[in-house]
Amino acid sequence: MSINHDIRNLLDIQDSNIHFATNCVNQRLYKGRMSKFITAKLTYTPECCKVCKKENKDFSIIKNGTQESRISLPMMGVHRTFLLLKKQRFFCKSCSSTFVAESEVINRFCFISNQSKSLVTLKASEAQSITLIAQDTSVSPTSVQRFINQFSESMPKKFNDLPKHLSFDEFKYLKGRMAFEYINAKTGTILGILPSRLSRDIKDHFLSRYSYAQRCAVETITIDMNAGYEKLIKELFPKAKIIIDRFHLVQLINRSMNKLRISVMNDFRTSNGADQKKYRRLKKHWKLPLKNALDLSFTSYKNFPLFGQTTDATVVETLMSYSERLKVNYNLYQSILTALKDKNLEQLTEILEKPLAEGISKDFKRSIKTLKYHLSSIKNSFLFPYNNGRIEGINNKIKVLNRVAYGYRNFENYRNRIYLHFALKRASHAS
Missing domain, CATH: 3.30.420.10 (Ribonuclease H-like superfamily/Ribonuclease H)
Structure with a gap:
């Protein structure tokens, strides 16, 4: 297997018209950083003139020297990598014009390889900053953003139809x-x-x-x-x-219940030892009253700070016993939560329409008013899976x-x- 083939595989270059000589790789400082430079030559026999489009017959197109380009490649190892590509120049006898050999590795009038552009787009799909992508791909941040914009513009945009x-x-x-x-x-x-x-x-x-x-x-x-x-x-x-x-429906009543818990908890913030204990319990175990009562365990015992060995349901029951106002709002919260979980519109409508008990907080009254306003949309959330x-x-x-x-x-x-x-x-x- 030839050296040309091995180097092309290493650099992921598929163009067989690019030829590499022995000892074509060297390292030197470039703009204050150690960089790798790979020397190669791009040459072939053109089928026609790029300017006048006339077919190459009887040597109507001849070779006319080379033009060297420094092309940025993806990093090989820990150093920036450049391809010093000597592109064959051609002279057309028919139109007396010159043109340069072209390759799929690099676009015309460009000095950043297509591999580097592909690497930029792949890295841009991850959660990385533009500056970090630029450092990893050895291009400027402006070029990174330009490639992102070009890729986005090339994406097919379907504005002709809307989904159901x-x-x-x-x-x-x-x-x-x-x-x-x-x-x-x-x-x-x-x-x-x-x-x-x-x-x-x-x-x-x-x-x-x-x-x-x-x-x-x-x-x-x-x-x-x-x-x-x-x-x-x-x-x-x-x-x-x-x-x-439905998440926002649960979040609405969840916030109302939590605000009331905080209000009741702050009422126990006194110098009295018993009140201080209630305050600490309501503050420490704030998540349990927000859970669905059906998810609370009555049989599984575990150690709860400030309570000792007990169950979830017992902790919540003890917390609710500290305030009648908290207990009334908790019962309303659980009934609405159950109706939403079961997608029971009749039960939810009955809860929202019946007169509210004494002690219902202002936040809960506001939440119930909001639920009543959106009742038709809530019905659709029960009927559709979206x-x-x-x-x-x-x-x-x-x-x-x-x-x-x-x-x-x-x-x-x-x-x-x-x-x-x-x-x-x-x-x-x-x-």
Whole structure:
């Protein structure tokens, strides 16, 4: 096997027109850093002239010296690697013009190899900063962002149709600024990201990209309890049913219950020893009252700080005995939680419509009022299997990309990075 073949395999170069001589690799300082330089020559017999397109017959195209280019390659070992490629120059007798040999290793008028560009896009799919990617691939941060933008622009963007099931949400990308995002609720594919969540901007986006018939084809849209989205959906998607994400429903009453626990706990913050013990117990075991009562154990004993050897249910029962107001709100909290878990609309409606008992906190009253307002959307969340789990997971990864980059000043660059990240991740998972 020839040296040419071995070096081409090592550098992942498939072009057989590139030839390497013996002792073609050397090391020297370049811009203050030790670097590897590999010398090679690109030559072949052209079939036609690149300028006039005339076929090469009877030596109408002759060789006319070489032109050396320093091409950046992916790092080999711990040193930057460059290919000193002597490209064959050709002279066309028919049009008296010259042109240079071309290769798939490098694009025309470019000094960064296609392997380096591919490596940049692969690293950009991970949660790494632009500067770190630039250091690993021996290119500038500006070039890294340019390759990301080029890849994002080359991706097929399908704006001709909308899926039947959508999911809306927003994420923070700058101080005081929120971006709007919508995805396919069934597959998790990102369909669009807007730099603003204002209703007028969202409305202009959908009206300019999708026809009335396409918007009418949407069957469900999953959202959190954002009143602005509800009004917008009724206007843009007249036949779509609104689904309130069940996680946000549980979170609403969970917060109300936790606020009341804190209020009752602070009432015991006195100099009395018995009250101090109650305060510490309510503070230490704050998670147990928020759990579903059906998940509490009555038989499994374990050691609880400030309680000793006992069960989950006994701890919660003891905590509720400290305040009648806390116990009344806890019973209401558990009844709503059970109805949501069982997807029992009749039971939930009965709980929300009946008069509230004395001692119900203001936060709980506000939460119940909110649940009553969204009752029709809650019904849809019981009927359809869709939720905001996919989009919340996507937003979490988007925030990680923003954090490792220490923020993005240019929203277009940020959006292109997001598109590249999820496109390559989805492709790798599919394979």
